[in-house]
Amino acid sequence: xxxxxxxxxxxxxxxxxxxxxxxxxxxxxxxxxxxxxxxxxxxxxxxxxxxxxxxxxxxxxxxxxxxxxxxxxxxxxxxxxxxxxxxxxxxxxxxxxxxxxxxxxxxxxxxxxxxxxxxxxxxxxxxxxxxxxxxxxxxxxxxxxxxxxxxxxxxxxxxxxxxxxxxxxxxxxxxxxxxxxxxxxxxxxxxxxxxxxxxxxxxxxxxxxxxxxxxxxxxxxxxxxxxxxxxxxxxxxxxxxxxxxxxxxxxxxxxxxxxxxxxxxxxxxxx
Numbered sequence: 001x002x003x004x005x006x007x008x009x010x011x012x013x014x015x016x017x018x019x020x021x022x023x024x025x026x027x028x029x030x031x032x033x034x035x036x037x038x039x040x041x042x043x044x045x046x047x048x049x050x051x052x053x054x055x056x057x058x059x060x061x062x063x064x065x066x067x068x069x070x071x072x073x074x075x076x077x078x079x080x081x082x083x084x085x086x087x088x089x090x091x092x093x094x095x096x097x098x099x100x101x102x103x104x105x106x107x108x109x110x111x112x113x114x115x116x117x118x119x120x121x122x123x124x125x126x127x128x129x130x131x132x133x134x135x136x137x138x139x140x141x142x143x144x145x146x147x148x149x150x151x152x153x154x155x156x157x158x159x160x161x162x163x164x165x166x167x168x169x170x171x172x173x174x175x176x177x178x179x180x181x182x183x184x185x186x187x188x189x190x191x192x193x194x195x196x197x198x199x200x201x202x203x204x205x206x207x208x209x210x211x212x213x214x215x216x217x218x219x220x221x222x223x224x225x226x227x228x229x230x231x232x233x234x235x236x237x238x239x240x241x242x243x244x245x246x247x248x249x250x251x252x253x254x255x256x257x258x259x260x261x262x263x264x265x266x267x268x269x270x271x
Contacts, residue, residue, distance in 0.1 A: 171235035173226040
């Protein structure tokens with residue numbers, strides 16, 4: 001019995017250090033992950049930096065791409081419209097040259113430009129004016145075509161270099177549609193409004209609402225019209241471009257006398 005108890009005590013003495021070592025080792029193993037940073041943290045930082053770098057590259061690439069589009073888009077549109085215009089004008093006389101066996105690209109375009117130039121010279125003569133008058137009289141007899149011809153003629157007259165024609169006289173700025181807002185328009189003519197036997201001279205101002213083809217007409221007193229230092233062609237360019245070509249500084253000029261007209265005074269009839 002005594003020998004068995006001694007063996008148990010020896011076993012306990014042998015087991016106690018082993019248990020202590022295991023407890024301390026277990027504590028160190030359990031505490032080491034808490035004290036040291038987890039390995040996933042460095043991986044997440046690396047992934048976040050990669051995403052930020054990719055976003056910077058994407059933003060830089062998109063800005064450069066949009067800059068290229070902004071630069072090349074007007075150039076491409078200009079070349080496309082010019083090329084379409086050349087092919088359209090060239091198509092008038094090119095079939096004649098093709099029928100004659102002359103296949104030279106651009107010859108029909110040059111012939112068309114020459115023809116237009118000769119028509120301009122001919123229409124400034126007395127005979128050309130007579131032919132144009134006869135042609136307009138014939139067109140006005142047609143119900144639908146007369147309206148189309150009249151509208152297109154008004155637009156062509158507006159950009160005509162002949163300022164003596166009845167076209168847009170001046171560029172005007174009026175307060176429209178409410179106080180504090182202004183609208184760009186064109187003075188087309190002057191009228192006299194008779195109220196209570198007193199005549200008042202008003203300016204007929206055309207305000208485009210759909211580029212240059214549709215718009216509103218206002219009769220406004222000349223005192224309520226601002227006249228900027230813009231020519232009629234510059235005003236048309238501003239309207240067609242949607243306001244992109246408007247200068248950053250606009251200054252007003254004094255009113256010009258469009259058509260010297262005396263405001264009539266109507267006297268009451270004597271009984």
